[in-house]
Amino acid sequence: MTVSTAIARLNAADPDFARHLDHLLSWESVSDDAVNQRVLDIIKAVRERGDAALVEFTQRFDGVDAKSIDDLILGRERLELALTRITDTQRAALEKAAERVRIYHERQKQDSWQYTEADGTVLGQKVTPLDRAGLYVPGGKASYPSSVLMNAIPAKVAGVTEVVMVVPTPRGEVNELVLAAACIAGVDRVFTVGGAQAVAALAYGTESVPQVDKIVGPGNIYVATAKRHVFGQVGIDMIAGPSEILVVCDGQTDPDWIAMDLFSQAEHDEDAQAILVSPDAEFLDRVAASIAKLLPTMERAEIIEKSVNGRGALILVRDMQQAIDVANRIAPEHLELSVADPQAWLPQIRHAGAIFMGRHTSEALGDYCAGPNHVLPTSGTARFSSPLGVYDFQKRSSIIFCSEQGASELGHTASVLARGESLTAHARSAEYRILTQEKGN
Known part of the structure; x- marks a missing residue:
């Protein structure tokens, strides 16, 4: 079996970077x-x-x-x-x-x-x-x-x-x-x-x-x-798209580790997405070499090849700050912060389904046994949604009990607002509970 990689290379300094990134991220999970x-x-x-x-x-x-x-x-x-x-x-x-x-x-x-x-x-x-x-x-x-x-x-x-x-x-x-x-x-x-x-x-x-x-x-x-x-x-729970991983690396992690981390999501299916962002151009080259070296050894090499070539990318950025900015723009399902001090960058991460901190924390650990849920928002929905959790299986009901005095005091406010909306029955329902002495005031 012959496999080859032609993973996309993007540069955040290019004038068309935003357009190229949008095209890379686009995904329509709609039925015909x-x-x-x-x-x-x-x-x-x-x-x-x-x-x-x-x-x-x-x-x-x-x-x-x-x-x-x-x-x-x-x-x-x-x-x-x-x-x-x-x-x-x-x-x-x-x-x-x-x-x-x-x-x-x-x-x-x-x-x-x-x-x-x-x-x-x-x-x-x-x-x-x-x-x-x-x-x-x-x-x-x-x-x-x-x-x-x-x-x-x-x-x-x-x-x-x-x-x-x-x-x-x-x-x-x-x-x-x-x-x-x-x-x-x-x-x-x-x-x-x-x-x-x-x-x-x-x-x-x-x-x-x-x-x-x-x-x-x-x-x-x-x-x-x-x-x-x-x-x-x-x-x-959600309508999930293909699996995604975004690795932000300062260039100091073993490139074979990073290549395999990208493969770990690419092997799910041909539409999965694996992206590496780094300010180190030489490191991106080393990871590209690791991808080419390791891909023929993978059992699901054909799937990985199609995923990496079709939706993967190596993105060069100006510095780590821009790397974080790109990560927030992508809002990935899985985000690996493969850097020396991930805790220092954590406060700036606004959009991610799960955040894997440090060089030794592979996304695969989260898939199986770390503890947090692996059911995560995809396709940029981490901007407004969260991992599956206990709260998804619970309902919350509001409790309201008014004492006689409380109903009377709230009745005045409710009456004014209800009549402002021309909802007279609402107003009168509240007014019935206003204490007699207050009605005369």
């Missing part, structure tokens, strides 16, 4: 009309025919010989069996990763709170977990047990009563690591269905699949399109 219509048809069928449609689509799309929905349900005992089928080393790794993810997310838990004003009025916020969450997990060989941990554990930490997992098993291919991860993470029910039909089942419910309040987890274009269509009926 054919995909969109197919998804709508699948959702309609699941809503109308429930379990029967799920069985039919699973037979057709996944090549699974399922006679009824019972053939697509895995009980808790099957998940426990998966734990015995993986190696001791794999089980230990899953358990350690799960423990670290759980400890980290425990710190995100929010508690209800209240305070009482001088007149006895009580204000506050009640934090309540979702009743049921749905977890979509890609199936077959391209399965990610780490995603099971990252999606299910925050839900359980939040107090979600039931976590329902859907995972396709194309041609009957079951991934034992995924099922073992589900067991360790505390998943309550598993259905071996996938695609848009699985999303529809979670959103609307069938005779066997319970309706959930929120759907989380990655999937292909059909899954992403279905999530768009069911949003509003249920909550969703």
Whole structure:
């Protein structure tokens, strides 16, 4: 197999740099009309025919010989069996990763709170977990047990009563690591269905699949399109684009390390994006040489080659300050600060899904076992959104209790504002609670 690299080289000093960068970053995660219509048809069928449609689509799309929905349900005992089928080393790794993810997310838990004003009025916020969450997990060989941990554990930490997992098993291919991860993470029910039909089942419910309040987890274009269509009926985590990594380096890290860090995201798929920013032109050359040297040794070399050549870049900047400015402009999913003193630059980072500090902190550690969630905003959405966390599985309700005196005092203010909006019923509703002696004043 012959592979070659022609990674783009950009210079922030060029007059057209902004335009070239925008072109490099552009990504449209939209479905074509054919995909969109197919998804709508699948959702309609699941809503109308429930379990029967799920069985039919699973037979057709996944090549699974399922006679009824019972053939697509895995009980808790099957998940426990998966734990015995993986190696001791794999089980230990899953358990350690799960423990670290759980400890980290425990710190995100929010508690209800209240305070009482001088007149006895009580204000506050009640934090309540979702009743049921749905977890979509890609199936077959391209399965990610780490995603099971990252999606299910925050839900359980939040107090979600039931976590329902859907995972396709194309041609009957079951991934034992995924099922073992589900067991360790505390998943309550598993259905071996996938695609848009699985999303529809979670959103609307069938005779066997319970309706959930929120759907989380990655999937292909059909899954992403279905999530768009069911949003509003249920909550969703995000519509994720291809994986991204941006490395900011001062030129002092081993170039082989940096090349492999770029590969770690490029190997996900051809549309993944890997970018290095540095003020050291010679270092960019050394990393380019490392890329060329290491690429033929990679198992997924063809995918990496297409990703690096199609959407990757080595960007030369004036200094570290401009490197940080470019990083904020890109708002990457993963940002590595591979520099001598990352803590000094941290306050200036405004937009990033996850920030990996220092030369020894590879992004891969965050994907699996560091503790923070690896479900992160992509395609520049880190400008306004955050990693998946416990807060995504909790709701917040406002609490308002007015004492007699408090209702009377607030009634005056509400009355003035309501009448200013010509909403007389609002005004009179508030005025009814104004104490008699105050009405006469």
